[in-house]
Amino acid sequence: MRLTIIPSDKVIIIDGVAVHLDINGATEFPTTDSNIHAIQWYENKGSKQKVDNSELEWFDDKNILNDYIAAHETEIKRLEALEK
Numbered sequence: 299m300r301l302t303i304i305p306s307d308k309v310i311i312i313d314g315v316a317v318h319l320d321i322n323g324a325t326e327f328p329t330t331d332s333n334i335h336a337i338q339w340y341e342n343k344g345s346k347q348k349v350d351n352s353e354l355e356w357f358d359d360k361n362i363l364n365d366y367i368a369a370h371e372t373e374i375k376r377l378e379a380l381e382k
Contacts, residue, residue, distance in 0.1 A: 301339035303366050305330040310370045317373040325373040328365035339363060 302311040308319045308327040319327040330337075336347045339360065346355040 299339060299341065301337075301344075301363060301366070303330075303337040303363075305332075305334055305337075310366050310373075312367065312370050315370075315374070317370055317377075319369060319373060323376075325369050325376060328369055337363070337366070 300313055303309070305327070308321070310317055310319065310327075317324070319325050333348050333350075334346055335349045335351075338345045338347075342358065344357045344360070344363070346357070348355070
């Protein structure tokens with residue numbers, strides 16, 4: 299899985315599928331540290347980029363992404379229901 303989160307834009311992209319949250323009734327964006335500019339996941343490791351562009355913080359616990367993955371899935375389902 300490839301995942302990108304941009305909290306300031308309230309965007310979550312998973313495997314190339316982007317959703318914009320908190321607009322027009324969209325799913326609520328998960329709470330995120332305001333010092334985080336972007337969160338990336340690359341198959342088996344992740345990184346957090348801070349707003350001040352200081353050194354990347356690397357992590358390998360994918361569980362911290364669960365709220366973002368759930369929000370992405372919920373928004374996809376909401377959008378699909380609107381198309382019906």
